[in-house]
Amino acid sequence: MSKPARHVLPQERTSKNMKKTSLNDIAERLGVSKTLVSLVLNGRGKEHRISEEVCRKVIELAKELNYQPNQIAKGLRTGKTNTIGLIIADIANPFFGKLGREIENEASKHGYRVMFCSSDEKAEKSKQQIGMLMQGQVDGFIISPPTGSEAQIQELQKRKIPYVLVDRYFPQIESSYIVVDNFQASYDATMHLAKQGYRRIACLSTQSNLINMNQRLEGYKSALADSGLEVLEERIKTVSFTHEKNDILLAIKQLLQEEKERADAILFTTSKIGIMGLECIHSLGVKIPDDVAVVSFDDPDAYRISNPTITAIAQPLTEIGSQSVKVLMELMSPSKEKSKPQKITLKTNFIVRRSSER
Template identity: 70%
Template sequence: MKKTSLNDIAQQLGVSKTLVSLVLNGKGKEHRISEDIQKKVKKLAKELNYRPNQIAKGLRTGKTNTIGLIIADMANPFFGKLGREIEKEASLHGYRVMFCSSDEKAENSQKQIEMLQQGQVDGIIISPPEGSEEQILSLEASKTPYVLVDRYFADIDSNYVVVDNFQAAYEGTMHLINNEIRKIACVTTSARLVNMIQRLEGYKKALTDSNIPVLEERIKVMPFSHEKNDVFYAIKELLSAKDRVEAILFTTSKIGVMGLESIHSLGMQVPSDVRVVSFDDPDAYKISFPPISAIAQPLKEIGRESVKILLENIKNKEHKKQKVMLNTRFIARKSSSK
């Protein structure tokens, strides 16, 4: 079936293609096109199911009203929820979102950035994987509007929206310590990502401030592309040791979900055998038995701030860099207390 064009509408109404374009782009009134003609154009466009060619429109105007979003890991519930919040916020401003997932691999994000730039997106929101510093510098050099979310690179002056990861991990660990627990493990990943570094440091600082020794055997750093077996063996080591741990801090919800499965697979129960606190607050934590104590990130605010900053940079590419750090919220549930 032939797609309806501006020319088709113009011919049927006996008007110019330019007039039809002005009306459908909301510029009829400023060009003094009569209300009657505007109504006829819009009515026929609807009847013929007219859909604008966004690529052609983008080439004409230099703007596509589309932003690219590269999240780090689609399998992580946190990024799925964050993606939805960014999409909802962008929609409020008349923008569509093109989704990509780098799977925490720099080579993937490189290809995705190139694809998005070729697709004429107006800007990009990125959760950059480890080793993608050159990609961000390249965006800077090309003056492509972008915002980093969840993590950033300390040596690159960039726009970013993150949470206070150090303080969040500190508070989560202190919650366990305040419940008279001293043998606390931390299961984390990718020690080179700034957010993971800060979470691990927050955990360690809470221990040292409480005169609890930081033992390396109680810190398990999962491989970059960790699977369920990696987490299972880490949990097994922690819970089968002679001086086994009393509680575990998981630094991502993906690791947390795998960790909880591993605890149950080992025939142990939360919180009677081991207490648990995890970053992020996926729906599974709320309905789990017992419900899981969580460090909830302000997803709506992250989405709102990242879109706001990106749109400001699309409008003015020389806009001053904005660095936003938000607070998390600790939610105490039954998994961390007996």
């Protein structure tokens, strides 16, 4: 017994028979050459003395037929795809999520799209992503490089591929980068706690050789020394970049459950550690700021609506995003004379809230 014929819905029929519009389709409809259509859609009609009326007809028909250029094929022809490859360190970190959005917004103003990747702070993953994006013919890179990825950056230099580093850089490699003054930001935050009368100030950071994390730790130590406070290694706790909650909880317990030397304030060096650290503090029944004061790097939305609100070191995300795109555009410009790498260090904004008040 044969099966009854299935009724095909109109939208199914349409999608099956739908054919992607090509340059030839537009050319045939208008009775012009494929080359002319290509020149107009690439913004070169005036340059080749194609009349405004013809240009208008080509553009209108392209919109009507929903013409979508093949960016990779275009890149092979022109050497340019108007695409930036963005490799951030950790998409789960609110800082990097917001930074990615700022970069995307700024790039769109220049007619560029952004292809996102997250390395999860793994050098091998970063290497794979750079290779994949290069196959996609990106015009340049904005990278937040993980530990151990120096060779990848040097390879980009060797191949003369434009790139800009954000959030961190490698001192031994001459690169353009956009960062903040991590030492000063951490110093100011720790000094704030000391001036509020806190004397057992702890720091919870990540196990890393990255320069930004080291600078934050050095700023913390310098502020303690300048305040006449002892720098004790047992008050400096580090967790892996995977930010396992159990590791953070153990570190918090060690800092807060030692009765004589328990910390009366904690500096978190990233917002991801900060958010998980706050959750652990609350789970232990410890009150902020009555039992322990808190200051954190970065300023995610959660800090403004937390109870109490959290004192934060806010990085200028909009400026980091706009500067990184601006510098990359200059590096990608064919008319740009080669100059020394642009090394830009921006100031942070220290926002005092209830979590660090006496």
